[in-house]
Amino acid sequence: MRVALFATCINEAMFPQAPAATARLLERLGHEVVFPESQACCGQMHVNTGYFREAVPVIRNHVRAFAPVLDGEWDAVVGPSGSCVGSVRHQQAMVARREGEDRLAREAELVAARTYELSELLVDVLGLTDVGAWFPHSATYHPTCHSLRMIKVGDKPLRLLRAVEGIDLVELPEAQACCGFGGTFSLKNSETSAAMVQEKVRHVVSTGAEVLVAGDYSCLMNMAGSLSRQGTGVHAAHLAEVLASTREEPWSPAVLPVDRTPATAVPAAEAGR
Amino acid sequence: MTTFLGMPRVAPQPATAPEDPLRWGPDFPAAAHETLANGQMRANLRHATHTIRDKRLRVVSELPDWEQLREAGAAVKHQTMSHLPELLVQLEEQVTARGGVVHWARDAAEANKIVTGLVRATGETEVVKVKSMATQEIGLNEHLAAEGITATETDLAELIVQLAGDMPSHILVPAIHRNRDEIRAIFAERMGDAPADLTNEPRALAMAARSHLRAKFLTAKVAISGANLAVAETGTVSVFESEGNGRMCLTLPETLITVMGIEKVVPAFRDLEIFTQLLPRSSTGERMNPYTTMWTGVTPGDGPQAFHLVLLDNGRTKALADEVGRQALHCIRCSACMNVCPVYEHAGGHAYGSVYPGPIGAILTPQLTGMGTRGATDPHDPTASLPFASSLCGACYEACPVKIDIPSALVHLRNRAVESQQRRLLPTGWEAGMRAASAVMSSGSRFAVAARAAGLGRIVAREGRIAALPFPGSLWTGVRDLPAPPAQPFRSWWHKHRADGAARPYGSPQPHGSPQPHRSPQPHRSPQPERSPRPDGSAPRDGAPGSGAEGER
Numbered sequence: 001m002r003v004a005l006f007a008t009c010i011n012e013a014m015f016p017q018a019p020a021a022t023a024r025l026l027e028r029l030g031h032e033v034v035f036p037e038s039q040a041c042c043g044q045m046h047v048n049t050g051y052f053r054e055a056v057p058v059i060r061n062h063v064r065a066f067a068p069v070l071d072g073e074w075d076a077v078v079g080p081s082g083s084c085v086g087s088v089r090h091q092q093a094m095v096a097r098r099e100g101e102d103r104l105a106r107e108a109e110l111v112a113a114r115t116y117e118l119s120e121l122l123v124d125v126l127g128l129t130d131v132g133a134w135f136p137h138s139a140t141y142h143p144t145c146h147s148l149r150m151i152k153v154g155d156k157p158l159r160l161l162r163a164v165e166g167i168d169l170v171e172l173p174e175a176q177a178c179c180g181f182g183g184t185f186s187l188k189n190s191e192t193s194a195a196m197v198q199e200k201v202r203h204v205v206s207t208g209a210e211v212l213v214a215g216d217y218s219c220l221m222n223m224a225g226s227l228s229r230q231g232t233g234v235h236a237a238h239l240a241e242v243l244a245s246t247r248e249e250p251w252s253p254a255v256l257p258v259d260r261t262p263a264t265a266v267p268a269a270e271a272g273r
Numbered sequence: 274m275t276t277f278l279g280m281p282r283v284a285p286q287p288a289t290a291p292e293d294p295l296r297w298g299p300d301f302p303a304a305a306h307e308t309l310a311n312g313q314m315r316a317n318l319r320h321a322t323h324t325i326r327d328k329r330l331r332v333v334s335e336l337p338d339w340e341q342l343r344e345a346g347a348a349v350k351h352q353t354m355s356h357l358p359e360l361l362v363q364l365e366e367q368v369t370a371r372g373g374v375v376h377w378a379r380d381a382a383e384a385n386k387i388v389t390g391l392v393r394a395t396g397e398t399e400v401v402k403v404k405s406m407a408t409q410e411i412g413l414n415e416h417l418a419a420e421g422i423t424a425t426e427t428d429l430a431e432l433i434v435q436l437a438g439d440m441p442s443h444i445l446v447p448a449i450h451r452n453r454d455e456i457r458a459i460f461a462e463r464m465g466d467a468p469a470d471l472t473n474e475p476r477a478l479a480m481a482a483r484s485h486l487r488a489k490f491l492t493a494k495v496a497i498s499g500a501n502l503a504v505a506e507t508g509t510v511s512v513f514e515s516e517g518n519g520r521m522c523l524t525l526p527e528t529l530i531t532v533m534g535i536e537k538v539v540p541a542f543r544d545l546e547i548f549t550q551l552l553p554r555s556s557t558g559e560r561m562n563p564y565t566t567m568w569t570g571v572t573p574g575d576g577p578q579a580f581h582l583v584l585l586d587n588g589r590t591k592a593l594a595d596e597v598g599r600q601a602l603h604c605i606r607c608s609a610c611m612n613v614c615p616v617y618e619h620a621g622g623h624a625y626g627s628v629y630p631g632p633i634g635a636i637l638t639p640q641l642t643g644m645g646t647r648g649a650t651d652p653h654d655p656t657a658s659l660p661f662a663s664s665l666c667g668a669c670y671e672a673c674p675v676k677i678d679i680p681s682a683l684v685h686l687r688n689r690a691v692e693s694q695q696r697r698l699l700p701t702g703w704e705a706g707m708r709a710a711s712a713v714m715s716s717g718s719r720f721a722v723a724a725r726a727a728g729l730g731r732i733v734a735r736e737g738r739i740a741a742l743p744f745p746g747s748l749w750t751g752v753r754d755l756p757a758p759p760a761q762p763f764r765s766w767w768h769k770h771r772a773d774g775a776a777r778p779y780g781s782p783q784p785h786g787s788p789q790p791h792r793s794p795q796p797h798r799s800p801q802p803e804r805s806p807r808p809d810g811s812a813p814r815d816g817a818p819g820s821g822a823e824g825e826r
Contacts, residue, residue: 013763014758040714041714041715048665048687049687051707055711057715060715094681150680177615178615182664184661185663189305189616191302191305192305193664198752225753225754226752
């Protein structure tokens with residue numbers, strides 16, 4: 001199948017390893033990945049901060065960039081982010097309509113209907129749970145709020161993770177609690193956000209896992225930032241990175257922490273089998 | 274003889290009754306700054322919300338048709354809001370036909386005046402009260418006190434709040450921020466007839482309140498209540514409660530005055546079957562609330578012989594005019610949303626500065642105060658900060674028994690706040706930033722340039738992280754590190770990847786100083802590529818992480 005990659009703006013600028021891993025994973029599974037160069041952002045930040053009018057050109061650009069999926073140029077659009085796919089699905093048309101852009105709204109709805117979050121594409125569209133990944137680490141999974149409650153991916157990410165060879169998946173206590181990111185909430189209400197992420201980090205550390213996995217780098221940026229500041233030595237990885245990891249091309253940490261964990265980055269125990 | 278270790282301080286908060294119960298604090302971030310520092314309150318709140326949360330989940334999971342019940346509740350509320358004027362007139366006709374008297378109050382002042390007049394007419398100066406959000410919202414107790422009428426709250430938690438000179442921090446369990454030591458201290462200091470040997474045992478505390486209140490119930494001639502529901506079809510009004518204090522107030526006195534928000538009406542008696550299931554399970558986590566009192570007008574020889582129903586607008590009609598925001602009027606005041614809200618759990622109810630805290634308060638309060646409905650919002654109006662006091666995690670929507678889409682309503686109200694802000698002449702910093710971002714993010718090529726430019730952030734990074742930024746970045750780096758932007762944005766990798774025609778892991782064809790997994794003393798880049806996973810399984814170094822045969826070219 002031909003899949004258009006919706007990299008998301010934050011991944012493009014800050015966490016390219018997530019869309020890169022998504023592309024490599026899908027290619028490894030025998031699919032063709034296309035990156036529409038005119039894409040930028042889905043508009044979520046503007047919408048969630050209340051700037052609907054300013055969001056419209058952003059939404060229009062996104063819809064235009066991915067509109068070829070409607071003509072059969074690609075079979076689907078995939079985004080490695082629950083909240084960006086959630087915004088495409090639940091906000092773009094609503095905002096366009098509110099700003100009197102009915103045609104844009106209708107087109108946004110059509111594109112949204114062909115847009116999938118990574119775990120949805122793998123499980124629902126491609127019918128896979130075992131993608132042949134190898135990830136010899138202990139990991140704990142945080143279900144991000146928008147993947148859980150907005151687009152309702154359910155246990156798809158966990159089913160994918162459980163099928164990964166070598167992974168030691170540890171359950172995260174109070175997993176469904178928000179990490180406190182919330183986009184501009186983390187700045188507008190920075191103290192409340194800080195209290196929330198500190199609680200989340202406490203639970204992550206309590207699992208003893210080496211790697212915190214989630215399907216959204218925005219939330220991971222928040223949690224990894226706090227994990228790093230507190231010197232916990234816990235790494236962060238996107239679900240796509242875990243699923244793209246193989247014996248031939250194993251995962252290595254690309255974000256925080258970079259220098260605080262002499263022993264935990266990659267365990268020796270599972271190695272070299 | 275025990276050693277006296279001192280008593281927990283009874284800290285009233287705020288010290289004096291607020292003038293406006295919907296707007297009594299600073300804005301949310303400032304108020305949260307205070308409440309977040311209160312470790313005792315946060316511990317109390319964490320314990321209490323988690324207990325109720327778990328109970329709710331248990332009893333909700335027992336019902337196979339819970340989702341259908343929610344749908345039904347939402348549908349009845351939607352129908353009600355679509356026909357509110359007719360339903361209210363029907364309610365008035367039915368209540369009047371059955372011997373009650375209906376009063377219409379446009380706002381808090383009018384409602385307070387009506388109630389005061391009704392109490393005066395009885396010649397009484399003491400009234401008992403059933404816990405009611407509507408009377409909290411209009412500041413009725415304070416108003417009555419100023420008019421020489423003493424109102425005694427008879428709900429246990431409400432009594433605690435009243436004695437402490439406190440404000441409620443939760444709509445169902447208003448003293449949720451207090452623990453039993455604090456409650457013991459409040460009773461001992463303020464109740465007047467608390468036993469000298471009062472302990473902090475829940476039973477002892479409840480018994481002290483019980484005997485204190487029993488005397489009030491038996492002497493009161495006038496009671497004031499709110500209402501959970503009123504049926505337009507029959508004129509029946511209902512109160513759901515757990516302690517029996519409500520039943521006492523609703524049956525013993527001669528005169529009953531009920532203050533009810535106009536949105537509490539439902540069309541038909543049969544609709545009650547939905548809410549009698551939804552409300553107790555969502556609020557206290559009980560299958561059924563212990564006391565459900567229903568009364569229809571006046572029944573000679575049974576219960577109060579004078580019944581007054583005060584229908585309160587106080588901003589509700591304004592909210593009704595907003596087609597997205599109006600769903601806040603569907604609220605049945607169960608409090609499930611605040612019990613599951615992580616923002617509420619950490620910041621506490623007082624941070625919202627309104628008698629309606631939590632997620633529902635964040636969408637209801639600003640609408641009742643009329644935020645953004647006409648002209649520009651006063652930037653100093655603290656209620657304008659409420660729609661932003663959420664991480665939009667959606668736990669509230671999931672818990673809401675009538676499916677109020679609180680996250681969408683929050684985003685909608687944020688837009689209203691921004692639009693009314695934009696009617697002012699001076700753009701804010703946010704405004705300028707959002708406009709600039711809109712231009713950058715609406716074009717792939719402009720965005721690509723910006724993403725490359727963001728790489729300049731690496732200048733301030735050390736060892737792959739940014740630990741301190743100037744304001745407003747400091748709002749982030751105060752408690753979190755920020756990863757250094759990558760040297761190679763996604764598009765550069767992609768082009769290389771395409772050109773190679775092979776799967777190259779994200780890393781770098783050129784060493785780019787991406788974070789090293791675990792090599793702190795190492796200089797930042799290692800020119801030689803690692804060619805494959807190392808036999809010891811440790812991470813390949815910076816450069817070409819596990820790039821296998823592709824390696825570096």
